[in-house]
Amino acid sequence: MKKIISMLSASVLLLTACGSGGGTSAASKDAAAKPAGGSDKTAQPAAQTPAPAAAPAASAEKKKLSLWYIETGKKKELIEAAVQKFMQSHADADVEVVQIPNDPYKTKLSVAMGGGTPPDVFHSWGGGWLKQFVSAGQVLDLTGKISADNYLPAALSASTFNSKIYGAPLGMGVVPFFYNKEIFAKYNLQPPQTYDDLLAIVDKLKKENIIPIAMANKTKWPAAFFLMYFAERLSGPEIFNEAFERTGRNFSDEGYVKAGEMIQDLVKRGAFNPGFNGLTYDTGQSRQLIYTGKAAMEMQTSSYINNVRNEAPEFESKVGIFPFPAINGGKGKITNVVGGVSPVFSVSAKSKYPDLAVELVKALTSVELAQKLADEASAISAVKGVNYKDPFAVQLNDMLSKAQFLQTYYDQTLPPELAELHKDTTQELFGLTMTPAEAAKQMEAKAKEVLKK
Template structure:
């Protein structure tokens, strides 16, 4: 689609009309404004699976706001983390955009990418405790929209078939995996090539770590990845792999392939999180799912039952030429009725108050709201290179490195960043 902008140029007393062709939308030279006064907002995020639901919501927003058009652009989450900042930098893309908590939020904040949302009326629609991840130095810079449980998904009927109860300690978790393997079922589908290490590490480390701020201490040089808690975590992940409890070539398996194993009921557990419940159910309507976190210690030593994250942090680009319109769109998404529509259409819990959950998928996670869960440990790692070093150490043990060597290599990268 193209839009045309007419410039009047007075030259040597002669009025000449020159037609200037410019790209439609937020990539236009005037930041998304057209000659008829309409504004086009660019909405940039990574949730491609939400596009259908968001298209419906955007249609209603545009009907209520006929002078504002919203164009969505999505990309895979791994690409989003590595390239979003560059795309957002000049304000031509992402008038409204999403951010991950942790290292991406910190990097975007340092770059001055967030418009200040402090004092906006729509913030009153949110559970104040659940949007703290989007606050910095007393300012609300982004609004976490989703409440996600980073807990492996399991096939309820399959565990019932083999009379397996949810394990409450490490020995029982291993026994469960062995029973599944003995019956020809892959115990855990693990996407070792992309999202698996970053997701599975959270529940694996939650009860091993000596304190919930341990990664903050690591980045400050006050603790090390070579300490017992991380070496133990790597050892347990290696144990699962060495005993054949992951599928063959877990290190080379990407997210879609791991998900397919679970959807086709060839694997009993999918090492991801609640954000994949809806797409699993859509692909296999007969699939009955639950959430099951590995407990890596004795039952009496377990501090947490699972892990949660407030993510999909919606923000307004400080470089946008249309911040007021962008805030109007964000305010619309923050309305309880709109958030309810989004939640039930996508299968995602949200941080907005007074939302009514009706879908079967949402009922899977309903009980977890009252359980003892920890904010995702991976997102407490602020430096992106350090975060990558930690997840790389998991890939290293899957590739054959000893836990001690993998931890040492990761710590060497952290040491370089601590000394900077």
């Protein structure tokens, strides 16, 4: 199944209706882990909280499970608390929780899968990246094992292939601009409605010796958001689907070339901090520029608020949000968003205890945990039945609910080989080491190789 969740349509609008321990080894470990074999009236979904298991005999051996995930800060804390609660209600379970930083996670999981030593339960973003493991027979089919009615259809579709469910989604995200409200107020700046407005802000901040937009792009995915937004705002929401589905325009379309030109114009205009292609997002190098007042804006996923609360809670009151602006003459709307589904929890086909692993997935995607994440980490839920109270969560949910279109992350939707080229060429565009025409040409050539026509 190629088409993931590019068209938001009625399914994501359900957000409006739905939204407003035990063993000792569950302590989070480092990346070097040992893998194992709406309103108050909103109707709640059918409960899928697993029934407590009977306590085993004193001499019985524990059933060991491993969980790999990438969340940090408050999200990490809440997920680990959910695991502890799961072990308290499943006395036969011993869960090893392994938190791995986002950037190396894909490589580590791919190596574990290829080596036949995957974790029992693992994080993904759904889409093409999960599908590669599904196609290789490495992921357990969860159809009938979890209740599909408990999740937003748009979110669940990211892990549904050939009408079978291979992952349970916990969260959804959008990519807005985050900005320092104090800096904007000091220089009488307002959140931009058009791209020309944004350029005027960039020029004003440059004159005041403030970095307009912070970015850390060593791992290539942060800058890719700009390409996605430029392509959609210029050429309309269907450009990616047409190129991906091979049904019309392709990756060498003039819309993609123009998107690359606009990226390079921003770079030449001095919109970003020096050396951005060598800085690492996970370690907070770009965020430190925001916290210290050296930079005014950063475009990132909605988990940005979780980072702020974990790293610089005193800065939270200064944070504002605005969507990527519309481009005059373009076909995309300011309400259309780039976003995705994360985390999606799946079970390895090699799990020694698949039934228990499925119960853990249910616990990790429960309404209880989703509500806590919304309240304490501003998370947008993929689980039905969450009421939004946190101001940032309300704003982000409103942004997603009003969207007529959700462009899923290219690198999570495309097959891995093409996804990597997308990130490589985008990084080179930002580095001014490749022309927009060449980047588009390379993408289309690779697409012809790896995408079915």
